[in-house]
Amino acid sequence: MTHTLNTPERILLGPGPSNIHPRVYRAMMAPIVGYLEPVFFTVMEDVTGLLRELFQTENRLTLPLSGTGGSGMEACLCNLLEPGDRAVVCIAGFFGTRMREIVERCGATPAVVEAEWGTPIMPEMVEAALKRHQAKLVAVVHAETSTGLLQPIEEISRIAQMYGALFVVDTVTSLGGCAVEIDRWGVDASYSVTQKCLGAPPGLSPVTFSSGAVEAVGKRKQKAQSWYLDLSLIEKYWGEEHVYHHTPPALMIYALREALLVVHEEGLDARFARHLRNHRALVAGLEAMGLTMFVAPPCQLPTLNTVVIPDGVDDVRVRRALLDQFQIEIGGGFGPLKGKIWRVGLMGYSSSIEHVVLFLSALEQILHGEGVSMPMGAGVRAAMERIG
Amino acid sequence: MTHTLNTPERILLGPGPSNIHPRVYRAMMAPIVGYLEPVFFTVMEDVTGLLRELFQTENRLTLPLSGTGGSGMEACLCNLLEPGDRAVVCIAGFFGTRMREIVERCGATPAVVEAEWGTPIMPEMVEAALKRHQAKLVAVVHAETSTGLLQPIEEISRIAQMYGALFVVDTVTSLGGCAVEIDRWGVDASYSVTQKCLGAPPGLSPVTFSSGAVEAVGKRKQKAQSWYLDLSLIEKYWGEEHVYHHTPPALMIYALREALLVVHEEGLDARFARHLRNHRALVAGLEAMGLTMFVAPPCQLPTLNTVVIPDGVDDVRVRRALLDQFQIEIGGGFGPLKGKIWRVGLMGYSSSIEHVVLFLSALEQILHGEGVSMPMGAGVRAAMERIG
Numbered sequence: 001m002t003h004t005l006n007t008p009e010r011i012l013l014g015p016g017p018s019n020i021h022p023r024v025y026r027a028m029m030a031p032i033v034g035y036l037e038p039v040f041f042t043v044m045e046d047v048t049g050l051l052r053e054l055f056q057t058e059n060r061l062t063l064p065l066s067g068t069g070g071s072g073m074e075a076c077l078c079n080l081l082e083p084g085d086r087a088v089v090c091i092a093g094f095f096g097t098r099m100r101e102i103v104e105r106c107g108a109t110p111a112v113v114e115a116e117w118g119t120p121i122m123p124e125m126v127e128a129a130l131k132r133h134q135a136k137l138v139a140v141v142h143a144e145t146s147t148g149l150l151q152p153i154e155e156i157s158r159i160a161q162m163y164g165a166l167f168v169v170d171t172v173t174s175l176g177g178c179a180v181e182i183d184r185w186g187v188d189a190s191y192s193v194t195q196k197c198l199g200a201p202p203g204l205s206p207v208t209f210s211s212g213a214v215e216a217v218g219k220r221k222q223k224a225q226s227w228y229l230d231l232s233l234i235e236k237y238w239g240e241e242h243v244y245h246h247t248p249p250a251l252m253i254y255a256l257r258e259a260l261l262v263v264h265e266e267g268l269d270a271r272f273a274r275h276l277r278n279h280r281a282l283v284a285g286l287e288a289m290g291l292t293m294f295v296a297p298p299c300q301l302p303t304l305n306t307v308v309i310p311d312g313v314d315d316v317r318v319r320r321a322l323l324d325q326f327q328i329e330i331g332g333g334f335g336p337l338k339g340k341i342w343r344v345g346l347m348g349y350s351s352s353i354e355h356v357v358l359f360l361s362a363l364e365q366i367l368h369g370e371g372v373s374m375p376m377g378a379g380v381r382a383a384m385e386r387i388g
Numbered sequence: 389m390t391h392t393l394n395t396p397e398r399i400l401l402g403p404g405p406s407n408i409h410p411r412v413y414r415a416m417m418a419p420i421v422g423y424l425e426p427v428f429f430t431v432m433e434d435v436t437g438l439l440r441e442l443f444q445t446e447n448r449l450t451l452p453l454s455g456t457g458g459s460g461m462e463a464c465l466c467n468l469l470e471p472g473d474r475a476v477v478c479i480a481g482f483f484g485t486r487m488r489e490i491v492e493r494c495g496a497t498p499a500v501v502e503a504e505w506g507t508p509i510m511p512e513m514v515e516a517a518l519k520r521h522q523a524k525l526v527a528v529v530h531a532e533t534s535t536g537l538l539q540p541i542e543e544i545s546r547i548a549q550m551y552g553a554l555f556v557v558d559t560v561t562s563l564g565g566c567a568v569e570i571d572r573w574g575v576d577a578s579y580s581v582t583q584k585c586l587g588a589p590p591g592l593s594p595v596t597f598s599s600g601a602v603e604a605v606g607k608r609k610q611k612a613q614s615w616y617l618d619l620s621l622i623e624k625y626w627g628e629e630h631v632y633h634h635t636p637p638a639l640m641i642y643a644l645r646e647a648l649l650v651v652h653e654e655g656l657d658a659r660f661a662r663h664l665r666n667h668r669a670l671v672a673g674l675e676a677m678g679l680t681m682f683v684a685p686p687c688q689l690p691t692l693n694t695v696v697i698p699d700g701v702d703d704v705r706v707r708r709a710l711l712d713q714f715q716i717e718i719g720g721g722f723g724p725l726k727g728k729i730w731r732v733g734l735m736g737y738s739s740s741i742e743h744v745v746l747f748l749s750a751l752e753q754i755l756h757g758e759g760v761s762m763p764m765g766a767g768v769r770a771a772m773e774r775i776g
C-alpha cells in the first residue's frame with residue numbers, strides 16, 4: 001500500500017465527477033464544529049438560501065441530503081409514494097429506468113412513458129398515460145446523463161398539473177449548468193448532485209419540495225419506508241427546531257456552501273451562458289472534424305455532449321489514450337449505447353474554453369493515429385470561431 | 389453572509405463528531421479522479437482491507453456506505469429483513485429505539501428486549517424473547533451513545549446463534565476506540581461511522597456482513613426496499629466487477645483511507661489502550677472532584693463518558709461556559725437523561741491526556757463558579773496519578 005495518496009491531476013470531462021473548484025477544496029479545510037452549534041446553523045442557512053437561488057424557488061423545504069444523487073432520487077420518490085400508488089415514469093435513458101426501479105421498490109405501480117434513448121419524451125404521451133391511469137405523480141429526467149438529452153419540461157408540467165399529479169424532476173446534470181426554474185415550471189420535487197455542474201465533491205444531494213409536495217408527505221397513511229431519507233424528520237433538523245436526526249457530513253456541507261458562493265458570484269445567467277458557449281464551441285469543433293452529435297440540436301444538453309463514435313474506431317483505446325497521454329477523462333456509453341457514443345462533460349469548473357481546445361486537439365491526434373482522415377486543426381479553428 | 393467560512397477551532401469532546409486528524413484533512417486535498425479509474429479501485433481496496441483489519445473480520449462484504457451512521461443502521465436492517473419477518477431488538481437507550489423504528493419501517497415486527505437506560509441488556513432476556521418468537525435476527529447496540537454503556541456482546545451472540553438468528557451489532561461509538569471482533573464474536577452484520585473513534589469527517593458508514601448474512605440477502609423473496617442502500621448492488625461496485633451503482637463520495641473515501649492508515653500505524657492494541665487510559669484518567673479526575681459516573685464501572689464505555697450533573701447545577705450554562713471560555717464541546721443528555729448527565733467523548737484523535745487535563749481544569753473552574761465546593765486541583769492530580 002502506498003501510504004500517501006497519489007491520485008493524478010485529471011481533466012475530468014466525463015459524466016461526473018467534474019473537477020472541483022480550488023476554493024471548494026480550501027473551504028473543506030475549515031475546522032469541524034458540533035452539529036448543534038449556532039455557527040453551524042449559520043452555515044446551513046447559507047446553504048439553503050443559496051440552493052433556493054439556484055433552484056429558482058421559494059420552497060421552504062430545500063436542503064442537501066446526506067447521500068449522493070441516488071439518495072435524492074429515492075428520497076423524492078419514497079417520500080411521495082406509498083404502496084398502491086401509481087406513478088407515471090418517463091424513460092428515455094438509464095436514469096429514467098432507475099426511477100421506475102425505485103417506484104417499484106416503494107410498492108407503487110409505474111406507468112411507463114417511453115421514448116427512444118436520445119429523443120425527448122412527448123408531452124402528449126404523458127397526457128395519454130394520465131388519462132388511462134390516475135397517478136399520484138409524474139417523474140421525468142431533465143438532463144439525461146446517459147444520452148446527453150435536455151428534456152423540455154414546461155409542457156409536461158402543465159399536463160401533470162391538469163391531471164392533479166405531482167411533478168418530480170431529476171436535475172442531476174442540469175443544476176448549476178443550465179436553467180432550472182422550479183417555481184416557474186411548477187416542479188413539485190427535484191433532486192440534484194454536487195459533483196457535476198457545481199464543482200463540489202460528490203456526497204450530497206440537494207433536493208427541493210414544493211408546498212404541495214410537503215402537503216402530500218404530511219397526508220401519508222404510513223411512514224416513509226426509509227428512515228434515513230424521511231424528509232419529515234430531516235427537515236426538522238434543517239428547520240428552526242434543529243432536532244437531531246443524523247450527524248450531518250459537515251465538511252461536505254462546507255464544500256457545498258463554497259461551491260454555491262462561487263455560483264452566486266459568477267451569476268446564474270453568466271454561468272449558464274458560459275456552459276452554452278463552451279458546448280457550442282465543442283460541437284462546432286467536433287462537427288468540423290467530421291464527427292456527428294448523438295442528440296439533435298434543439299435537445300442537446302450543454303453540460304454533457306454525446307458524440308457518435310466513428311465506424312471502425314476503438315472506443316476503449318481512444319478513451320485510454322486520452323487518459324494516458326492527455327490526462328483527460330471522458331465517458332463511454334452504457335446500456336444500448338455502449339461502444340456507440342462518447343460522453344463529453346463540460347460541467348461547472350470543468351467547463352472552460354481551454355478544456356474544449358485541449359480536448360479537441362487531443363482527440364484529433366488520437367483519431368488521426370487511428371486512421372480517421374480529417375483536416376488537421378479544423379476542430380480547434382471551428383471552436384475558436386464559434387466562441388467569437 | 390460571511391464569504392469566508394470562519395468556524396472556530398473547537399476541542400470536540402461531545403458524542404461526535406470528534407476532532408479530525410490533521411493527516412486526514414490533508415488527504416482530502418488529493419485530486420479527485422473518475423470512479424472507474426484503476427487508481428481509484430486501488431484506493432477502494434486499501435479502504436476495504438483496512439476496514440477488515442479494524443472490524444477484525446475476513447468478511448468479503450466490508451465497505452463504507454455513502455451515508456452517515458443512520459444509513460448503516462438502515463442498510464443492515466433493510467437488507468436482512470422483509471415484510472413479515474420478526475426481529476428481536478434490544479433497547480437500553482436512544483439508538484436501540486431507532487433500530488426498532490427502522491425494523492417497523494421494513495414491515496417487520498420487532499420483539500423488544502428492554503433494559504433501563506444505562507444498564508446492560510441481560511442475555512437471558514434475549515433468550516426468553518427468542519423462545520417466544522422465531523426471529524430472523526437479533527439487533528443490539530455495542531456502545532450506546534445516549535448512555536455511555538458498553539454492552540457485553542459474546543453471550544448474546546451465542547444465544548442468537550443457538551436460535552438460528554442473525555446477529556446485528558451497532559458499533560458506531562466503539563469501532564476504532566475499543567475492540568470490535570466481528571468474527572470471534574460471531575457478528576453477522578455491523579455498521580459504524582467515521583466521525584467518532586476514527587478521526588475522519590462524518591459522511592460514511594463502514595459496514596460488514598458475514599457470509600451467513602450475505603446468504604440471507606441472496607435468499608430474499610423481494611428486493612430490499614431501498615435501492616440506494618441495496619447491498620447486493622453496492623457490493624457489485626466495490627467488488628471485482630466494479631459495476632456502477634452511484635458516484636462514490638471520493639474525497640470522503642480518501643479521508644477514510646488516511647484515517648484507517650493512522651489507526652493501522654498506531655496499532656489496534658495501542659489504540660484501544662490509549663482510549664482506555666484516557667478514559668480511566670478522566671473518571672479518576674471526575675470522581676476526585678466529587679462527581680459520579682452514570683454507568684457502573686464494568687460497562688463504562690471508554691470512548692464516551694457519562695457523568696451525573698450535580699444537583700443544582702445548570703446543565704446548559706456549564707456547557708455554554710465550556711464552549712465559550714475554553715472552546716470545549718461536550719454533549720448533554722437526551723430523552724429521559726436530558727438535564728441529568730453530560731456526555732464527554734474521548735474518541736479517536738480527541739482522546740488525549742492533554743484534553744483530559746484541560747477539560748478537568750475547565751470544568752473545575754466553571755463548577756467552582758457555580759458554587760459547587762470541591763478540593764481545587766484534585767481532579768487533574770487524580771487523573772495524572774491514574775495515568776501513572
